[in-house]
Amino acid sequence: GAVVSQHPSRVICKSGTSVKIECRSLDFQATTMFWYRQFPKKSLMLMATSNEGSKATYEQGVEKDKFLINHASLTLSTLTVTSAHPEDSSFYICSASSGLSSPLHFGNGTRLTVT
Amino acid sequence: DQQVKQNSPSLSVQEGRISILNCDYTNSMFDYFLWYKKYPAEGPTFLISISSIKDKNEDGRFTVFLNKSAKHLSLHIVPSQPGDSAVYFCAARKGGGADGLTFGKGTHLIIQP
Numbered sequence: 264g265a266v267v268s269q270h271p272s273r274v275i276c277k278s279g280t281s282v283k284i285e286c287r288s289l290d291f292q293a294t295t296m297f298w299y300r301q302f303p304k305k306s307l308m309l310m311a312t313s314n315e316g317s318k319a320t321y322e323q324g325v326e327k328d329k330f331l332i333n334h335a336s337l338t339l340s341t342l343t344v345t346s347a348h349p350e351d352s353s354f355y356i357c358s359a360s361s362g363l364s365s366p367l368h369f370g371n372g373t374r375l376t377v378t
Numbered sequence: 379d380q381q382v383k384q385n386s387p388s389l390s391v392q393e394g395r396i397s398i399l400n401c402d403y404t405n406s407m408f409d410y411f412l413w414y415k416k417y418p419a420e421g422p423t424f425l426i427s428i429s430s431i432k433d434k435n436e437d438g439r440f441t442v443f444l445n446k447s448a449k450h451l452s453l454h455i456v457p458s459q460p461g462d463s464a465v466y467f468c469a470a471r472k473g474g475g476a477d478g479l480t481f482g483k484g485t486h487l488i489i490q491p
Binding site: 267269297299304306307308309311312354356358361368369370371372374 | 412414419420421422423424427459467469478479480482483484
């Protein structure tokens with residue numbers, strides 16, 4: 264079945280530094296990938312839609328200059344948290360679909376801790 | 379504005395019995411509904427889905443029912459097993475899949491032996 268790989272699974276960084284999270288679709292091509300964020304005991308919130316070959320579409324309230332998304336190929340999207348602050352600490356999850364009529368499959372998530 | 383609602387934060391069911399998880403939605407543009415299972419510190423795992431043109435979809439122990447007029451769907455798990463203990467998210471999609479999913483807040487299902 265379709266598999267989405269996300270790396271790293273955990274990262275701890277100092278305030279002010281940048282962190283890059285990778286999301287790969289392993290056995291299918293994904294023209295669109297989605298990035299979600301989950302706060303403790305909360306639902307998954309869609310942050311942005313990553314489109315291969317074009318700019319990402321951000322949800323209201325998400326700072327595009329802080330959360331840089333690059334969809335470099337049909338199998339790779341990256342999320343870079345720039346100038347991270349403690350409030351950016353969260354669980355970030357990417358997802359992709361192999362087709363419009365197919366369900367979204369999720370990566371295993373990245374636990375980001377900013378100290 | 380919570381477009382997908384799971385009003386039960388937790389549910390406890392005895393092993394072997396039926397688990398029924400409920401979900402309500404407000405946006406009539408949603409045309410595809412999904413259930414995901416999630417363990418802590420892991421990404422959600424897809425369980426089962428249903429298109430808005432159907433009212434029931436079954437896959438093994440999992441059945442999803444959709445009542446469009448009531449804007450309500452439910453996930454039935456029977457018989458419930460200890461490994462089913464997890465958080466279950468209801469999700470909805472519109473636009474034929476071009477948009478991301480909208481999730482409910484989840485229901486923590488606890489299967490008791």
